[in-house]
Amino acid sequence: MTDKTALTGTTAGAGHHDDPGYRPVFVGETRDRLEKMGANYPTRQALLLPALWMVQEARGWIPEPAISEVAGVLGLTPAQVKGVVTFYTMYHTHPVGRFFIQICTTSPCNLCGAEAVLKSILKETGCGELGATSPDGRFTVIEVECLGACGFATPIMINDDFIENVTPERVPGILQRYQ
Amino acid sequence: MGFPHPSHTRETVVLSKYFGDSAARTHDGWVQRGGYQALKKALGMTPEAVIEEVKASGLRGRGGAGFPTGLKWSFMPKNDGKPHFLVCNADESEPGTFKDREIMRWTPHALIEGCAIGCHAIAAERCYIYIRGEFTEPWKVMSQAVEEAYAKGVLGPNAMGSGKRIDMVLHRGAGAYICGEETAMLNSLEGKRGNPRIKPPFPAQAGAFGLPTTVNNVETLAAVPHILVRGAEWYKGLCLSNPKSTGTKLISVCGHIQRPGNYEITMGFPMKDLIYDMAGGMRPGRKLKAVIPGGSSVPIMNAAETEDCLMDYEGIVARGSMLGSAGFIVMDDSTDMVYQVYRLARFYAHESCAQCTQCREGTAWTVKILERMLAGKGKQEDLQLLLDLSEQMTGKTICVLSDSCAAPVVSGIQKFPEEFEAYVKGSRTPVMASV
Numbered sequence: 001m002t003d004k005t006a007l008t009g010t011t012a013g014a015g016h017h018d019d020p021g022y023r024p025v026f027v028g029e030t031r032d033r034l035e036k037m038g039a040n041y042p043t044r045q046a047l048l049l050p051a052l053w054m055v056q057e058a059r060g061w062i063p064e065p066a067i068s069e070v071a072g073v074l075g076l077t078p079a080q081v082k083g084v085v086t087f088y089t090m091y092h093t094h095p096v097g098r099f100f101i102q103i104c105t106t107s108p109c110n111l112c113g114a115e116a117v118l119k120s121i122l123k124e125t126g127c128g129e130l131g132a133t134s135p136d137g138r139f140t141v142i143e144v145e146c147l148g149a150c151g152f153a154t155p156i157m158i159n160d161d162f163i164e165n166v167t168p169e170r171v172p173g174i175l176q177r178y179q
Numbered sequence: 180m181g182f183p184h185p186s187h188t189r190e191t192v193v194l195s196k197y198f199g200d201s202a203a204r205t206h207d208g209w210v211q212r213g214g215y216q217a218l219k220k221a222l223g224m225t226p227e228a229v230i231e232e233v234k235a236s237g238l239r240g241r242g243g244a245g246f247p248t249g250l251k252w253s254f255m256p257k258n259d260g261k262p263h264f265l266v267c268n269a270d271e272s273e274p275g276t277f278k279d280r281e282i283m284r285w286t287p288h289a290l291i292e293g294c295a296i297g298c299h300a301i302a303a304e305r306c307y308i309y310i311r312g313e314f315t316e317p318w319k320v321m322s323q324a325v326e327e328a329y330a331k332g333v334l335g336p337n338a339m340g341s342g343k344r345i346d347m348v349l350h351r352g353a354g355a356y357i358c359g360e361e362t363a364m365l366n367s368l369e370g371k372r373g374n375p376r377i378k379p380p381f382p383a384q385a386g387a388f389g390l391p392t393t394v395n396n397v398e399t400l401a402a403v404p405h406i407l408v409r410g411a412e413w414y415k416g417l418c419l420s421n422p423k424s425t426g427t428k429l430i431s432v433c434g435h436i437q438r439p440g441n442y443e444i445t446m447g448f449p450m451k452d453l454i455y456d457m458a459g460g461m462r463p464g465r466k467l468k469a470v471i472p473g474g475s476s477v478p479i480m481n482a483a484e485t486e487d488c489l490m491d492y493e494g495i496v497a498r499g500s501m502l503g504s505a506g507f508i509v510m511d512d513s514t515d516m517v518y519q520v521y522r523l524a525r526f527y528a529h530e531s532c533a534q535c536t537q538c539r540e541g542t543a544w545t546v547k548i549l550e551r552m553l554a555g556k557g558k559q560e561d562l563q564l565l566l567d568l569s570e571q572m573t574g575k576t577i578c579v580l581s582d583s584c585a586a587p588v589v590s591g592i593q594k595f596p597e598e599f600e601a602y603v604k605g606s607r608t609p610v611m612a613s614v
Binding site for chain 1: 183262271272273275277279280312313314315346350351352353354355356367368370373390431432434435439440441471506508514519522523529530
């Protein structure tokens with residue numbers, strides 16, 4: 001693979017030849033899905049956020065070689081892609097637990113007791129501290145800024161599930177649903 | 180309605196009429212409820228006539244800035260031969276605000292209809308709806324509705340048989356408050372970091388992909404079909420105070436309040452009645468201390484300022500704050516104002532894109548000084564230092580995130596000086612670990 005293909009983005013998976021064990025994300029159906037989306041935008045760069053979502057969907061996070069792959073596929077530089085990955089908080093730059101928990105602790109939720117919910121979740125999941133993954137690999141817990149559901153304090157997200165009105169008392173029952 | 184509660188008799192239910200009614204989510208359900216009549220009507224009008232109608236209604240942007248919508252549309256170039264875009268700002272993330280979420284969850288076709296009318300008005304063939312990444316449920320509902328709208332011929336190359344092409348693309352954000360700022364949103368849409376752009380050029384000249392673009396908030400666009408069907412005069416008549424603020428507004432009430440929820444009021448409704456009547460007032464035994472009426476970016480009001488305040492753009496300005504996005508955060512007398520100001524500053528420090536020095540440094544230092552104060556290590560001069568810092572953060576940056584951080588700091592110190600003094604003088608027990 002030459003630098004030229006990496007820049008023009010004609011080959012799926014261009015640019016990650018430094019990692020022979022890497023399985024490209026954008027092959028077959030996934031690649032087709034991305035290319036189909038291309039019709040929605042006047043530039044290929046506009047596919048970057050959607051492409052990163054697809055990587056995270058497939059791998060659970062955005063590993064370094066995937067950054068090179070996405071750069072190759074979209075005709076961008078790895079630096080451009082990495083800059084974007086690190087700007088947005090929802091892209092994981094390291095592996096996380098099977099269930100990723102985000103707890104809103106911004107002012108309105110803080111007023112309504114979000115800190116107690118946070119403490120309870122850290123304890124019940126065994127994560128202990130923010131950003132850490134539980135020893136069994138089941139949970140990772142983070143604080144998140146405003147989830148936009150302030151009237152339903154405290155909202156939390158577990159992967160894509162949005163759960164409202166969480167109180168410390170409800171935490172064990174909620175976590176039980178995520179085995 | 181005061182979703183999730185039943186409608187209050189004093190609400191003016193227009194946008195929220197079908198909140199909680201899942202049958203309104205489908206195309207057929209929407210049509211049965213009078214949906215898509217407005218789009219049909221609009222497509223039979225000239226774009227200029229649509230803009231004039233919206234101008235005459237007095238509708239102003241519901242995202243926070245309150246800019247007249249019809250006027251904004253009229254800034255788009257005419258017959259320039261370039262593609263135009265409408266971008267719907269569904270990146271709702273202003274702390275305290277949760278209205279656009281309900282519009283998308285319950286009445287997705289209202290938004291699609293409003294967007295389609297907007298496209299016709301500004302001669303855009305494509306609308307991007309930029310939805311914040313955390314809104315997984317609104318995303319699903321909207322995706323289904325857009326798919327259905329295509330299947331039913333509402334969208335596509337021959338929108339409602341008009342011969343006009345109207346496409347709608349949902350674009351998912353990935354977690355960044357700043358992308359709610361319109362030019363940051365355009366950068367994000369283009370696959371870049373969400374850094375706000377210097378204006379001019381304004382989006383109407385060079386917006387998404389360098390092409391003429393209008394960015395409108397969800398609630399603004401959802402109001403447009405009602406104006407088209409019931410007329411500008413009707414909308415203009417929804418006004419309890421002054422003719423500069425017309426129509427209804429969804430107020431997201433949250434914090435220390437008995438019945439948090441979205442209440443739809445006519446512009447000019449008394450703030451006191453919103454708090455004590457509609458939203459049920461304070462918890463038993465508690466008294467009102469402060470409100471932040473327009474999302475966390477506007478100045479804090481003390482209880483006295485809420486007494487005779489009218490809920491509209493001018494009414495709240497007259498009492499020292501702003502209507503903003505109408506995220507209405509209520510704080511009772513159990514609230515530690517210093518801690519809450521700190522919590523807000525922390526939000527802005529986290530969300531700063533770090534392009535501008537005043538914001539990057541200012542938000543971070545504001546947090547550090549407040550942390551020191553809360554740890555019992557504040558100095559008397561810290562209060563002035565915070566005010567000086569806030570002044571340097573106001574009106575000096577590309578976007579207003581920096582100003583938004585300064586607003587609660589300055590208003591907090593001015594309106595609740597004794598609480599800040601108490602930490603500095605050591606008469607209040609520190610609430611944070613030593614820093």
